[in-house]
Amino acid sequence: MKLHSYDINKNYKTSVAYFSMEFAVDQALKIYSGGLGFLAGSHMRSAYDLKQNIVGIGILWSFGYYDQGRNEDRTLKPNYLRKFYYFLEELEQKVTVRIENSDVVIKAFLLHPEVFGTAPILLLSTDIDENDYLSRTITHKLYDSNERTRIAQEIVLGIGGLKVLEAMNRKVDVYHMNEGHSLPLVYELHSRLKDTQKVKEHVVFTTHTPEAAGNETHRVDFLEEMGFFSSLTKEEVASLCSCHKEKLNLTVEALRNSKRSNAVSKIHKKVAQHMWKEVPDSCEIISITNAQNKKYWTDKTLIRALDEHEDYELQARKKHLKKILFDEVANQSGKMFDPDIFTIVWARRFAEYKRPGLLKYDLRRFEKLLANTQMPVQIIWAGKPYPTDSGAVSLFNDLIYMSHRYKNIAVLIGYELSLSRLLKQGSDLWLNTPRITREASGTSGMSASMNGSIHFSIDDGWHPEFARDRRNAFTIPPVDHLLGHDEQDRIDNKNMMDILEQKILPTYYENPKKWTKIMKNAMTEIDLEFDSTRMAKEYYELLYEYKIEEGGKD
Numbered sequence: 001m002k003l004h005s006y007d008i009n010k011n012y013k014t015s016v017a018y019f020s021m022e023f024a025v026d027q028a029l030k031i032y033s034g035g036l037g038f039l040a041g042s043h044m045r046s047a048y049d050l051k052q053n054i055v056g057i058g059i060l061w062s063f064g065y066y067d068q069g070r071n072e073d074r075t076l077k078p079n080y081l082r083k084f085y086y087f088l089e090e091l092e093q094k095v096t097v098r099i100e101n102s103d104v105v106i107k108a109f110l111l112h113p114e115v116f117g118t119a120p121i122l123l124l125s126t127d128i129d130e131n132d133y134l135s136r137t138i139t140h141k142l143y144d145s146n147e148r149t150r151i152a153q154e155i156v157l158g159i160g161g162l163k164v165l166e167a168m169n170r171k172v173d174v175y176h177m178n179e180g181h182s183l184p185l186v187y188e189l190h191s192r193l194k195d196t197q198k199v200k201e202h203v204v205f206t207t208h209t210p211e212a213a214g215n216e217t218h219r220v221d222f223l224e225e226m227g228f229f230s231s232l233t234k235e236e237v238a239s240l241c242s243c244h245k246e247k248l249n250l251t252v253e254a255l256r257n258s259k260r261s262n263a264v265s266k267i268h269k270k271v272a273q274h275m276w277k278e279v280p281d282s283c284e285i286i287s288i289t290n291a292q293n294k295k296y297w298t299d300k301t302l303i304r305a306l307d308e309h310e311d312y313e314l315q316a317r318k319k320h321l322k323k324i325l326f327d328e329v330a331n332q333s334g335k336m337f338d339p340d341i342f343t344i345v346w347a348r349r350f351a352e353y354k355r356p357g358l359l360k361y362d363l364r365r366f367e368k369l370l371a372n373t374q375m376p377v378q379i380i381w382a383g384k385p386y387p388t389d390s391g392a393v394s395l396f397n398d399l400i401y402m403s404h405r406y407k408n409i410a411v412l413i414g415y416e417l418s419l420s421r422l423l424k425q426g427s428d429l430w431l432n433t434p435r436i437t438r439e440a441s442g443t444s445g446m447s448a449s450m451n452g453s454i455h456f457s458i459d460d461g462w463h464p465e466f467a468r469d470r471r472n473a474f475t476i477p478p479v480d481h482l483l484g485h486d487e488q489d490r491i492d493n494k495n496m497m498d499i500l501e502q503k504i505l506p507t508y509y510e511n512p513k514k515w516t517k518i519m520k521n522a523m524t525e526i527d528l529e530f531d532s533t534r535m536a537k538e539y540y541e542l543l544y545e546y547k548i549e550e551g552g553k554d
Contacts, residue, residue, distance in 0.1 A: 004053070012052035014540065015170070019157060019175065030067075033143060041417075046536035060085075097156065099138070155184045162189070172202070176204050177205045205254040206264065210272065216249070241256070260548075289441065292446045322426045325422045357395055381410075382412040382419060429454050450526050457475065
């Protein structure tokens with residue numbers, strides 16, 4: 001079966017299978033949770049634009065991640081609603097994998113390239129009549145909190161994905177693991193090729209985070225019981241992994257079984273190289289900085305005004321985009337925001353290290369900011385905490401409670417692709433506040449900058465590669481990452497508020513020409529390195545076409 005509806009560009013003939021737990025390609029296909037999916041979605045769109053020989057391999061999550069609803073007191077309520085996607089083609093191919101000594105049948109569905117303008121994506125499901133109820137639940141929820149279900153999901157993605165490609169007679173030159181979730185495919189390859197070097201020649205790996213939650217560790221005995229190692233014996237697994245027969249780290253084993261791997265920013269490369277420097281037989285870790293698909297994310301009228309050097313039209317369009325966003329604010333909160341007022345947005349995955357509450361760390365100073373009538377502000381929070389992370393959910397709800405007391409604060413639910421685009425197009429300032437060294441990339445600010453929302457960020461992730469302070473962005477100066485968390489928060493909050501009060505707000509209100517110039521610089525300069533066309537090219541040049549004998553470690 002021919003998967004590509006386009007002729008492959010001769011520069012990208014190497015056949016690649018791109019394995020990812022999530023893909024965010026369109027609001028209508030809710031099989032993603034956050035940044036990993038946004039990145040994969042932009043990659044698949046640029047692969048389509050460049051006519052690359054790549055196929056996405058993911059999972060068709062019956063209930064998605066979760067839908068954000070509200071309780072009676074307006075606090076967060078996770079909802080799980082079964083999804084149906086009639087634009088996917090149900091394929092005839094079915095394969096079987098062994099999970100906990102039972103056969104589980106996997107069916108594949110195809111997202112054709114022309115539906116959303118992406119490379120073809122094969123989505124796998126166990127939620128079919130051939131399976132018992134327990135097996136059907138494997139592909140119900142993205143990132144299920146049950147460890148057994150999570151491992152089963154990874155077996156379906158890795159081994160199931162490889163078998164589906166084989167059943168379709170799809171020749172694959174390179175298997176790309178986007179994070180370590182698809183690691184079981186490595187053991188399936190080992191069981192067939194019986195040669196570590198040959199396996200490495202066909203596998204590459206992208207690591208996305210220094211956070212422990214993104215670098216899973218599990219007991220080897222448990223993984224063997226689940227079927228994680230395909231048909232390999234315990235002795236064969238022991239000879240392949242550095243787990244000392246006790247625990248196995250997915251990231252470590254991905255590094256040991258790939259010909260090359262990449263971090264997702266230049267800073268992240270250094271962090272990852274330091275983190276994993278003791279890994280025996282690790283492949284080289286290079287950097288390929290994340291990017292976003294400009295064609296998908298940007299408002300075309302705004303870009304036209306930029307290209308035509310019409311400042312008045314640019315300003316008028318930005319104000320119109322703010323009005324569109326504020327319609328959603330009114331719809332959700334009953335508050336009428338003013339498009340003439342400076343609007344700050346903090347929106348991304350709710351996690352402790354991202355510090356969604358840093359802006360209100362010094363509550364007295366924060367309340368003074370909210371009460372300023374000379375240079376007024378409006379603030380919007382949005383994002384999805386992991387539904388069973390009580391700390392993150394509690395912080396989200398604390399912001400909701402606080403928003404009841406102030407007319408110029410709103411906390412929005414439904415943070416998915418459509419709302420994300422509204423926020424990026426309709427905000428003036430995109431705030432990013434992770435603890436230093438903890439943000440591998442943080443791509444949301446890229447698509448915000450593409451739409452004239454100025455990135456105001458800790459100097460981490462992709463930001464140092466782009467930002468020229470007060471020319472195309474604003475930078476919160478770095479602090480010593482070895483300081484205690486409370487001290488880091490105190491210093492970062494003070495520096496952030498100083499810049500906001502003394503530089504950003506006066507520029508916006510007192511020197512609108514300069515603010516427009518910063519907007520234009522951001523929109524122009526983000527184009528150079530942070531459109532995913534560059535990223536998709538680099539994956540071919542630096543990972544897929546790379547030959548092991550051509551180089552060693554940095």
